[in-house]
Amino acid sequence: MDRFPKRLALLAFAATLAACGGGGGAGSSVTVIPPPGGQTLTYTDPNAYSSSANASLTTPNEITSVTQGTVTVGGQAIAYTATTGHLTSLKLGAETPEASFFYVAYTANGKDPATRPVTFFYNGGPGSATVWLHMGSYGPKRLDAQAPAQDVVTPFALVENTESMLDVSDLVFVDAIGSGFSQAISPNRNQTFWGVDADAGAFRDFIRRYIAVNGRAASPKFLFGESYGTTRSAVLVKALETAGVRMSGVVLLSSVLNYNTNCGLGFTAQITCAGYFPSYGAIGAWHQKVVPAVPLPGLPAFAQQLRELTNNVYAPAVTTFLANRGVPDNTTLQSFANATGITVSDWQAQLNLGPDPFRVRLLPGFVLGRYDARMSTPGISPGVDISSTFISTSFAVGLQGYMTDTLKFTNPSVYTFASGAINTWDFSHDGQGLPDTVPDLATALTLNPRLQVLAVSGYHDLATPWFQTERDIARLGANPKVRVKNYPGGHMIYLDNASRVAQKADLADFYRSATQP
């Protein structure tokens, strides 16, 4: 795997600086249950939180800051309470303290919890804090990244989010253990929860506790994970249904449901990149390298042609290539070149083309972004991901200021954007070295036939390709409760202003459908 520009130390440094510069709130003490609307309480949490594998918290607390806000969505002003702090997950069965989860909850004031949905958001990694979804997607405020623009002034402006999902659901943004300010409670260590099954179990227990403490047992409940967060969601929704927590819906954003079929994870010598081929076409079209040209409105129709070319020609050709190194004739390779912009000679040299070589070959002298391949930068190494580096500092600075100034929560520790969890993560699941979580999703759908699933992907994402997600979801068989939608955009589709509007409309439809009695 190629190395990517560092987010870790950069952001840790940003968080340290901003924490030093931020104004501290008074150490007010409140219970975990949000007080009635109108109240504002600041909190400076004295605990030191660590992302190291051996870290183990001995003094967990559940004190939160509480602030009030208003966001206007679709012309409707929504007054909400923001609650920021920690909640202790209790191990299922024993009900003993397990981990101290850091979360920010946005709860609309004056709604009936029996009918008001609540959604749990988390990023992936594994080891990533939920800063990208929190500050970029459907919360009441967002950082205006304007993807794929590369001439936006940084740090991005913090703006009111007129596409916030607060009109359809309360929103809880929660950090994985060892990221953000979340940490294992003694005698557990962070490492205890750094595995596919242990991580999902702890999230299950956090959600059980959140529901219990906040009186949300009757509320329609949703999961909203991104990237590895979709892997987590599949395992987690099965765990929740097994534990008797009935879920209404799961939103999978930029999915990696099966690590065994994503050739971009370093397995191009063993497995087919057919799941990526249609993404190459969509990205080639964006950069005006396909023949004939495909303007953006033509993308859905072109996507269908790409699916057919992949299924009928490219995928069988790669199967042959992996078996005996046979390469198709030039006429066939020319059809691949026309569809993607990658030259015949490049296809000849590397038929099973992984995403990193694609990123340096499409536009000679430039490297395309991995998260958003519409963005590019001069260079020859896929080790630089402009779509990641361009946004990182803005999110670091933006989150820190927002947490201190608006959410009124401060803590002396470094807020960990990305821990080292991934390097010691236990990826094994269900007897396999790498997780295939489609069977977990299928099990959840068996346990709860009313459960609905919406998988959304970006046409221009080279981390979790949309056609691979369609293939993974197709394994579940035809089921009107499981739907797939694709949008122009990268891994973080919501950073694209037009696609965020379109996706919000689809999410509102999904919530309506999934909460019907």
Add this chain to the structure above:
Amino acid sequence: MSRILFAILLATSFGASAQQQWSDPYVPPHVKRSPDYVETSGAALKAQVERKLRDQFESADLAKSGTLTQAQARQAGLMYIADNFPAIDKRGAGVIRFEDVKSFLGL
């Protein structure tokens, strides 16, 4: 110090030369794909679902009796069974077999 200055300082202090080890999703090199991995769908996926549920059931059945009581299901955290026990226990036996769970779930 203003936040804009933070950003400038960050850009000049670290720049693009610093490297990180990963980007989501990512698998470190020491993690291997199992050579016997098989992708399932249709009847094979359904069988996999059944196996996962059967494994849970058997893990809860500590005495290996082939049956669970409501209390045993609750003890094991299998609340989907405990909460629906009367509906699953169609025979009214006070204990259920995995076949009863299958029937309840329409498997």
